[in-house]
Amino acid sequence: MSSVLPTSGPAASPAVSGTPVASPVASGLGTPAFSPLYQQIKALLLQSLQAGEWLPGQAIPSEVELAARFRVSQGTVRKAIDEMATDNVLVRRQGKGTFVATHAERATQFRFLRLLPDDGTAPQLQRRLLECRRMRAPAEVARLLALSSGEAAVQVRRLLLAPEGSELRPVVLDDIWLPGTLFKGLTAERLQAWRGPMYRLFEAEFNVHMIRAEEKLRAVGASATEAALLAVREGEPLLSVERLAYTYGDRPVELRRGLYHTAGHHYRNELS
Amino acid sequence: MSSVLPTSGPAASPAVSGTPVASPVASGLGTPAFSPLYQQIKALLLQSLQAGEWLPGQAIPSEVELAARFRVSQGTVRKAIDEMATDNVLVRRQGKGTFVATHAERATQFRFLRLLPDDGTAPQLQRRLLECRRMRAPAEVARLLALSSGEAAVQVRRLLLAPEGSELRPVVLDDIWLPGTLFKGLTAERLQAWRGPMYRLFEAEFNVHMIRAEEKLRAVGASATEAALLAVREGEPLLSVERLAYTYGDRPVELRRGLYHTAGHHYRNELS
DNA sequence: GAGTGGTCTAGACCACGGC
DNA sequence: CCGTGGTCTAGACCACTCG
Numbered sequence: 001m002s003s004v005l006p007t008s009g010p011a012a013s014p015a016v017s018g019t020p021v022a023s024p025v026a027s028g029l030g031t032p033a034f035s036p037l038y039q040q041i042k043a044l045l046l047q048s049l050q051a052g053e054w055l056p057g058q059a060i061p062s063e064v065e066l067a068a069r070f071r072v073s074q075g076t077v078r079k080a081i082d083e084m085a086t087d088n089v090l091v092r093r094q095g096k097g098t099f100v101a102t103h104a105e106r107a108t109q110f111r112f113l114r115l116l117p118d119d120g121t122a123p124q125l126q127r128r129l130l131e132c133r134r135m136r137a138p139a140e141v142a143r144l145l146a147l148s149s150g151e152a153a154v155q156v157r158r159l160l161l162a163p164e165g166s167e168l169r170p171v172v173l174d175d176i177w178l179p180g181t182l183f184k185g186l187t188a189e190r191l192q193a194w195r196g197p198m199y200r201l202f203e204a205e206f207n208v209h210m211i212r213a214e215e216k217l218r219a220v221g222a223s224a225t226e227a228a229l230l231a232v233r234e235g236e237p238l239l240s241v242e243r244l245a246y247t248y249g250d251r252p253v254e255l256r257r258g259l260y261h262t263a264g265h266h267y268r269n270e271l272s
Numbered sequence: 273m274s275s276v277l278p279t280s281g282p283a284a285s286p287a288v289s290g291t292p293v294a295s296p297v298a299s300g301l302g303t304p305a306f307s308p309l310y311q312q313i314k315a316l317l318l319q320s321l322q323a324g325e326w327l328p329g330q331a332i333p334s335e336v337e338l339a340a341r342f343r344v345s346q347g348t349v350r351k352a353i354d355e356m357a358t359d360n361v362l363v364r365r366q367g368k369g370t371f372v373a374t375h376a377e378r379a380t381q382f383r384f385l386r387l388l389p390d391d392g393t394a395p396q397l398q399r400r401l402l403e404c405r406r407m408r409a410p411a412e413v414a415r416l417l418a419l420s421s422g423e424a425a426v427q428v429r430r431l432l433l434a435p436e437g438s439e440l441r442p443v444v445l446d447d448i449w450l451p452g453t454l455f456k457g458l459t460a461e462r463l464q465a466w467r468g469p470m471y472r473l474f475e476a477e478f479n480v481h482m483i484r485a486e487e488k489l490r491a492v493g494a495s496a497t498e499a500a501l502l503a504v505r506e507g508e509p510l511l512s513v514e515r516l517a518y519t520y521g522d523r524p525v526e527l528r529r530g531l532y533h534t535a536g537h538h539y540r541n542e543l544s
Numbered sequence: 545g546a547g548t549g550g551t552c553t554a555g556a557c558c559a560c561g562g563c
Numbered sequence: 564c565c566g567t568g569g570t571c572t573a574g575a576c577c578a579c580t581c582g
Contacts, residue, residue: 034578036551062567073553078568086358088544094568095560112543217539219491219509219532237491237509243543260491267489269541271384271515272360306559308570334548345572350549366549367579 041070041080049089049100050248056102056203060090063098089211089248103199103210112199112213112245114267115172115260117162123265126168130229131157132188134180141177144244144255152180156191159229162265170230173259182208182253208253213245217267222259230261239267313342313352321361321372322520328374328475332362335370361483361520375471375482384471384485384517386539387444387532389434395537398440402501403429404460406452413449416516416527424452428463431501434537442502443537449527454480480525485517489539494531502533511539 045060054060063081067074081098084090088108091099103109116123137145137153147153160172178186183206194201202208218240227234238259245254260267317332326332335353339346353370356362360380363371375381388395409417409425419425432444450458455478466473474480493507502510510531517526532539 038551064567075554076552079551081568092568093561095562095566097567114543212542212544215541215543217489217511217541218534219511220534221509235507237493239489239491239511245543262490262492269487269489270484271386271487272484310570336548347573348571351570353549364549365580367547367581369548 037072038076038079038083041066041072041077042083044070045080045084046089046248052207054100055207056100056209057104059097059099087211101209101211103197103203109197109200112210114269115265116268117265123162125160125162125171128159128161129156129188129191130159131155132186132191137177137180141255145177145179145252147179154178154180154183154186156186164264169264171261171265173226173229175257177255179253182206208247210245210247210254213243213254215244216242218242220259226259230259232261236261238262241267309344310348310351310355313338313344313349314355316342317352317356318361318520324479326372327479328372328481329376331369331371359483373481373483375469375475381469381472384482386541387534387537388540389537395434397432397434397443400431400433401428401460401463402431403427404458404463409449409452413527417449417451417524419451426450426452426455426458428458436536441536443533445498445501445531447529451525454478454525480519482517482519482526485515485526487516488514490514492531498531502531504533508533510534513539 045066048054060066061069063074063077066077070077081090081092085092085098088101088111091101091105093099101108110123113123113125132154134152134154136150137147139149141147141153142149142151145153154177156174156176156178158174158176159170160174161168162171163169183202185205190205191198191201199210202210219237220240221235222230222232222238224234226238227236230236230238232238239262241256241258241260243254243256243258244252245256247253317338320326320332332338333341335346335349338349338353342349353362353364357364357370360373360383363373363377365371373380382395385395385397404426406424406426408422409419411421413419413425414421414423417425426449428446428448428450430446430448431442432446433440434443435441455474457477462477463470463473471482474482490512491509492512494502494504494510496506498510499506499508502508504510511534513528513530513532515526515528515530516524517528519525
């Protein structure tokens with residue numbers, strides 16, 4: 001099928017609202033780089049999301065409306081949206097519409113928190129902020145976040161604690177680095193005041209929406225300072241979780257190193 | 273839409289090859305339990321797979337053929353197959369056909385092996401079989417594998433070793449339990465002789481195909497015997513990975529406890 | 545060229561949610 | 564009641580594979 005190109009004439013061939021589309025380009029030797037219409041629609045929708053045209057939690061236009069806008073059949077729009085729904089970027093709700101995914105919902109809230117209590121109950125973790133400061137990104141952090149060397153970064157250090165009887169027991173020690181330019185107004189006060197998932201704060205206040213992440217897990221022994229913070233003895237085996245989280249367009253926007261004390265909790269994973 | 277029911281009359285309403293379908297049944301109070309046609313087709317295809325009608329690596333009938341068999345449009349069959357393809361149960365190959373997924377392919381081979389060398393190279397693990405014996409399933413194993421108490425089980429214990437310079441370094445200690453009735457001819461000799469992924473052996477010799485698994489990860493300290501086998505000192509932090517693997521119909525068929533030495537390797541995970 | 549899956553269309557009807 | 568997404572159909576054409 002022909003690519004989606006802006007057309008000045010009335011409805012004849014498929015066209016887009018006026019925004020030109022990156023038309024299929026031969027990449028290298030004789031590769032036609034054929035791109036289906038619905039993939040182009042998907043790219044356009046992602047652009048709109050990235051530009052903030054529709055905010056997390058809001059409804060996007062209906063399928064018929066989008067089909068009209070792009071001069072395409074409803075089925076084609078549907079296929080584009082289908083893929084974005086399985087990517088957890090959009091959420092379909094029959095009878096209501098299609099919505100931009102948000103970390104406010106309880107369902108998506110636990111997509112990125114894989115640590116569960118062994119007894120099968122729902123996790124109820126309290127936060128305790130240890131630190132929040134702006135600094136120049138260390139070389140390794142800058143590299144992973146694709147920052148220029150010496151660029152500003154925000155470092156957040158916090159504990160997550162689980163109720164145990166009437167006490168609170170530290171379970172997670174998180175070290176988080178964020179690009180300073182994206183998180184301009186992020187302060188300890190702002191973090192302290194926030195009730196709800198941290199990724200929801202990022203969405204609401206900084207327009208940064210995490211959609212996927214890569215994690216590297218290891219078993220390590222607790223250092224002296226880590227042991228003190230987690231209330232375990234030095235050398236205690238801990239689960240080290242290094243996470244790189246991405247927003248729209250595969251842009252890395254968070255580096256996180258978590259240390260999990262896995263007595264009483266475990267990291268759950270599904271292989272398929 | 274009406275449910276798929278066997279029809280003796282000629283092509284009029286949708287019908288199936290002759291096998292009756294579990295028609296939508298009210299479950300509990302007034303729940304209509306509406307099931308779309310393509311879901312019913314999917315269930316039928318899964319039944320055929322479970323029955324061994326098409327073996328791993330083989331092609332299933334073409335979409336048009338299945339559409340004719342089920343008296344349904346090609347689009348409906350397509351939607352059923354689409355879901356099974358995203359579930360990694362079937363594999364589509366344009367121009368060739370649709371095939372039953374197999375653990376023989378290199379792509380799917382690493383779906384269940386998440387341990388990667390830190391240097392980014394491809395994993396090259398050697399196996400060393402330590403034990404393979406039949407026994408009565410311990411209570412905990414029986415429970416997780418849904419076996420009757422005292423039923424037969426096969427226990428396999430093995431090491432995975434990674435090349436390090438000119439030496440081999442133990443990296444993984446696996447303890448595996450399998451239902452004895454499903455794995456009748458499984459012996460140490462058979463395991464020793466096999467070249468290729470273990471799950472491929474299970475497929476080829478015992479007609480057991482793993483499609484998904486749940487894992488629980490923890491950091492633990494090496495016991496004396498574990499330390500000896502993995503050539504680490506006692507108490508060394510190790511990544512404990514407890515896996516329950518399922519075949520068609522969500523039937524648990526493997527329990528595995530792996531201990532990973534994560535110096536030089538890490539467990540990779542994708543969150544989305 | 546024949547057969548496979550992949551895309552796209554147009555239209556009908558159904559299930560759900562809210563006015 | 565209407566508008567939303569969800570299902571199903573029938574048919575056209577395209578891209579890929581193989582003989």
